[in-house]
Amino acid sequence: MDRNQLMKWIKAPTKMAHKYSLNAVYFCTGCGVIEVPPTITSRWDAERFGVVPTATARQANLFLITGYVSVKTLRAIIRTYEQMPEPKYTVGFGSCTINGGMYWDSYNTINQLDKYIPIDGYIAGCMPRPEAIFVAVTHLWTLIDKDMADGYKRYRKNYAAYRANQEMILGEMEWPPIFQTEVATAITEREG
Amino acid sequence: MRILWFVLSPLMALAVGLFFLGLSRRFMARIQWRVGPPLYQPLIDILRQFTQKSVSHGPLFDLGVVLSLASSFIVVLFMPLGGTAPLSSSGGLLAVLYLMLLGPLGIALSGGEAANPNVSIGISRKLILAVGYEVPFLMIVLALMTYYGTISIGEIVAAQRESASAIASFPLVFSGIAYLLILPAMLGVRPFEVVGAAQEISSGPAAEYGGPYLALATIQHGLTMFIGISLFVNLLWGGASNPVVFFLKMLVVFAFGFWVNAAFPRLRVEQAVRYLWRWPTLIAFVGLILVATIGR
Amino acid sequence: MVSPVLLLAVPLGLALCVPLVGRVSRRAAGFVPVIASLFNLVVSIRLLPTVLEEPIVANLGGFPPPFGITLFAGPVGMLLSALIALAGLVVSLYALSYIKTGPTVRYHTLYMLLLVGATGVVLTGDVFNLFVFFEILCISSYALVAYVGDRAGIEASVKYLIQGALGSALLLIGIGLLYGLFGTLNMADIAARIDSVDSVPVFVAMALIVVGLGVEAAIFPLNAWLPDAHSSAPSSISAILSGIAIQVGLYAVVRMVFTVFGASSVLLFFVFLGLLTLLIGELCAFAQNNIKRMLAYSSIGQMGLIMFALAIATTGSVTGGLFQMVSHTLSKALLFLAVGYMVYRSGSLEISSLEGMGRRMPLTSFAFTIGVFSLVGLPPFIGFPSKLLIVRSALAEQGVLLQVLIGLVLLATVIEGAYFFRVIQTVYFKKEEGQEARQDAPPMALLSMFVFVAFIVVIGVYPNLITDVLESGASELLERANYIGSVLG
């Protein structure tokens, strides 16, 4: 641990703690998840950076969306994301989460994930290798340091819009809005 | 001095418990040919969790966790950690046995209010497993109390200091072996880890815990490990005259426990109970019979 | 001084008046038994204190004993006579509303004859006279059992008659034998000379008499008529049969065995016989679904218990046995009376048909409950002190045998409790389907039941009211010499 880091620790312990204790939800969407096991086991050992998978959304602060997202999965992703305690960070895996990738014209996959939940960073590739995950993690550190990993704040701020988008594709949702939604209805009406 | 211990021993337990948590991760990583996280990783985790904004399912949800952790601290006050126990004259080992219940019970009540079936399943498993290891554990404890004719931990430690430590004396050696056999179950590590099976029931009782709740639960877990190991050291290995020796003895026991953790796969809860009610119980029972018949 | 002869003469005369009165008014005929029983009750109670000091011996026709017919009014006789009068009074009150259809005048005549017969049996001091009164009792009860004239009544009556007639024939043979042996019919006289003859013929006579009387007394193998008759008769008659007739039969057996034969050596046999009767009665009752039959079997059991107590033959146990007689009369008569109207309202004899009676007929059910509690022997009702006395006296005897036997008796009590309480539950707590309107028994019937209830509770709380009578009754039964002395002078 170098000197700079030590100074940062002293200055903002919480932020450092968030950085070095990234607990990822066990959540497998597409093919990308195949890259996660090597990442966390002996070959790459993500735990040395504090990155470990956790069982429930409640305990996590990192959401790796590993690959294409079908409509059905989207519902679960949104629910899981909403249940994670703040602050929380999301990383999209591969092209599919960016623009749909090879599934761009599929009838059942969404193309652009950040229409539905805020994404703090993407890893390009199809598929990205474990090393790329580490790159993403270090990049996320930087973002956290600079307070730029603020997806959860954006979500809260623009919840109405996100909710409207979600409802557009998912139709009626089983759970009520988690934040105030008077605006959301207004937006949908305007759009409709 | 005693007042000092009131403050010192919980802190020491906290430190050692967290250290054990970190050490265990590191230890496991090394066994699995990994680098592993730094030793202070649990501290980072707890700090992170403390500052996360979680959800609460109701007053009991909060209170249960607090109760659980507080009771663990109280148990620590009954332990002579290489000195005198702060609460030595308040019910002795019997009170400890009861207070040890409150940890799981607090978590169980709190988790119950979370209304999550994963939690319920985890608690059900936890209680079943507890019944499993309590059979040999009670036999061990009773053998000790009967052998030394006291219910006070301090007196048991003192008696061992006069003669040999319990695990090295004849009838109690059975109890010692039995204790080692159930130690992983008491610490809640593999192969008896089915309570919080992460992949299966989303970490069981802790499934709804996030943020500060998780932090307290983690500390509680560390303290449970501390208590389980320190009970062994106190009751069977003669305690220690100063905290450092005590800590070293605990480290040895800890190493044994985590060797088992690393080496064995997880048991289903029936398998676990079946194991616990077979060998450890048999050995503890033999020990108890010998103590009851031969005596001191 | 009032003579005990009045106890027989007045009701007998009144009995014969009933048809005359009946010609004037059928309703008035029903009051004749009331008057007669009331008279008997008053006279018996008036005589009781006198009798306690010294038994009254009345010689009919002025012949001194052993030649004439003697009436012996001892404590037992007076007690039972009072009991008969009491039960007779209450049941005749009950019958005023209960017996409405059929040849009511004849009913009342026969009913009074039955009472006269019973009173005669308990008062007589003469063996043949005993037979005669016994026959009066029996014949009127045969007829009364068939009173309703339905299938069951006729069948029961025929069976009862055949067995009863056989029994009385045997009894008569036994009496003939006795007369042949001793040349006298006076009980005291026979008793005084019982040891003077060979034991075998005496035993044969005794066996014949015991069997003959035993048919009426419901001793175990001789009691097959009882469940039929008691369950088929009108409930008022069942009450009298269970409460009075069989007890009188048992009294006769006891009088013969204790006083006349002085057969202390057979008592153990009677202890066993009583126990057997008790167990079989209770077990059979346990398996019954017909309420009146259940009560009838329970009567068998109670007779067994009384016989058991009497046969132990200590002062305490005989007191207990007599007490149990009193308590059984009151409780069982009450039960039959209550059940009479319950069955009448529900239209079926099945226990299950009594569901919801607690709501339909609360007072009747209450009376029924009291009867059950008393019969089972729960404090503070009369059955408790009586059972207490029996058990106490049996336990006071040294010897393992009796202690084992008393264990069996208590076991039988448990069985009794079980089947009776099942009925209580049915009456009160089973949820019935259709709610029927509350319709209790008519006031006269209720009054009669509550007279019994009052007696049950009062004596249950203050058993000492009657223990004096019972104790002197016990000593009368046990001490033959006094009996002989007081009759023969």
Add this chain to the structure above:
Amino acid sequence: MSFLHDYVYYIGAFGLVAIGLLIILVKRNLIKLIIGLSILDTGVNMFLISVGYIRRGTAPIFSRPGLEPDGMVDPVPQALVLTAIVIGVAILALALALAVRFYKTYGTLDLRKAKELRW
């Protein structure tokens, strides 16, 4: 022969009793059964008479002087028998009346058919 001579009445009486009992035991027809009862009664009555009977005894009436009480027939059994006969008749009458009702109800006199009341 003297046994027969002395006890011939008893033998007769008990013979009647036995016949009566046998009839009651084996016959299932109600009328026959009543006949059996009647015979039984007769036997019993005869027994009672025989108890008091003295061969070549005189009537128990001091109708002429010189009669010794020892040679007299005992009067008591005779009085008893009179009563017993009356009672027997009463029973018989009742039994026959019941038999009529029985036949009307059941359409038979066979007692085996009348087993509704049992157990």
Add this chain to the structure above:
Amino acid sequence: MSLGLLLIVAFGGSLLTYLLGKVSARTRDAFAVLISLALVVMVASLYGKAFRVPFYGGFLGMPLVLRIDGLSWLFAIAASVLGCLSVVFSLGYMKGKERTSFYYSMLLLVIAAMLGVVLSGDLLSLFIFWEIMSWSTFLLISYNGGPALAAGMKYFVMSFVGSLAMLAGVLTLHGSFGTLEFTGVAAGMSSASPGYVLAILVLFGVAFGTKNAIWPFHAWLPPAHSEAPSPFSAVLSGILIKMGVYGFLLLMFVIVGLRTFLSLGVGRIEFHTVLSIIGAITILLPTFIAIFQNDAKRLLAWSTVAQAGYIILGISFGTSLSVAGGMFHFLNHAVFKALLFMVVGAVEYRTNGVRDLDSLGGLIKRMPVTFIVAVIGVCGLIGVPLTNGFVSKWLIYKTLILERSPFLAFAALFGTWGTILYSYKFLHNIFLGQLPQRYEDMERAPFTMLLPMTILSVVVVLFGVLPGIPLAVIDTIGVSFGFESLHVTPWGIASDTGALNTVNMLVAALVGLVVVWCVFRSGARSVSVGQADSYAAGAAVPRDKYQYSVRFYAPLRRMMAPYLKDFVDSFYMRLAGWVRGLGDGLRRIYTGYVGDYVMYILVFLAVLIFVQIAWSPW
């Protein structure tokens, strides 16, 4: 305050309540409460007194006497207080039920009879009140109809067997000593032969054991407790079965005497050890049966059996600590078990009679106060430190360990762990987990229910924190039995080895809680969410389907079920079947054919004569 007046008020009150019910329901309710309160006051005013009054000259030559001393006061106050609370609880519970006058009158009669039992000064009046208590209880158990009938029947038969055994014992004593007053009998017993004393103990033990439901006489209890109306279950479990404890205490330490009792035995087998072992069995078996019950009240009922085992174990072990522990546990059990039955009663009341643990859940959201008192009650039941159950159990364990009876101690301690299992299941399945939709609009329990429950829960904590209050009373009773004094302090026991100090624990607990709470609050604030926001693997929580309570301990059940048959109960049921079969077979001798009957008569006659002529045994 005369004892006779007390009993007259009690019994007369019961009768008057019934009569008043015919006039006006409200007056009756008020009167019932008043009477029960009056009883509490009257009993309380008798504190510390000891005297006897003959009240009945001679019942069949046996005088009846009332007396009061420390022992009977303790039981009397428990009975009257619990009775009063139960009556108050009933006000709400019985609203709209039928035959309420009967119910109140019987409830008061049971209370009166219990007071009679504990105030009796001789064995006969004890027996009389005992029987009155038995039949009135029977009527109340059967009150609900349906399955309650079988339960009532079972109760009645077993209790009747017991009381008849007691009757035999009482009368044997009367035959031997000619008196039934406790002092007289005790004087006689001191010189009686050991075999005799043993026989008496066994006879009475059957009676008291049946009432107290020790194994193997427990079979009546689970159905009876579960089927009775809940406020009465509270009385039943809380105090009525403790009459057995009273009987045992009276018999062992007053009549037989401590020294004789401890030395009694056949050969090397000591009677009191056997009784202790029975107590241990009574703890273990029912505890594990309770774990697998699905009916809330049946679970509590089995738990009652198990707790009765602790009491018996305590008092029969016969050291000063253990007897004090047993007596204290009786008191505690009365408090917390009555509380728990009332909790079930409140739940039943609001859910229209549902007490199936599989179909409840989440009621903490609707009945928070009820839940809090339930938790307190459960803590008492488990014996969590700082509740009353802990102290009494602690006393029992301690003496068992110090007297080197580790196996008994094991049974007792292990029973506690079983207790945790079932009591957590109880709490979880009723109050925790998801709230079913049909209970969304449920109201809280009414005030008349909350009041008694709150009072009881306060007592649970009070006795846990300051055990010295009841222990002082118990200690004087113990001393009167001939035990050493315990050196009671308000917060526990000051004795040489391993003293108990609840105040230390209280302070530690409070400080610990406050510190941890502060630490907890210093973290990020959490958002309060409803039960719909629960982690369901990314899905929305499905309504009414997201609950794990059915077969809560399924893995353990799979393992243990084959060994947990209540074979005693099935034996009794089979016995009842046999008796019925026997009766059914026997009554077939009454064939209905008159020829057979004639044959019986003649054969009987012939046998009599034949036997006489052949052997002439007479």
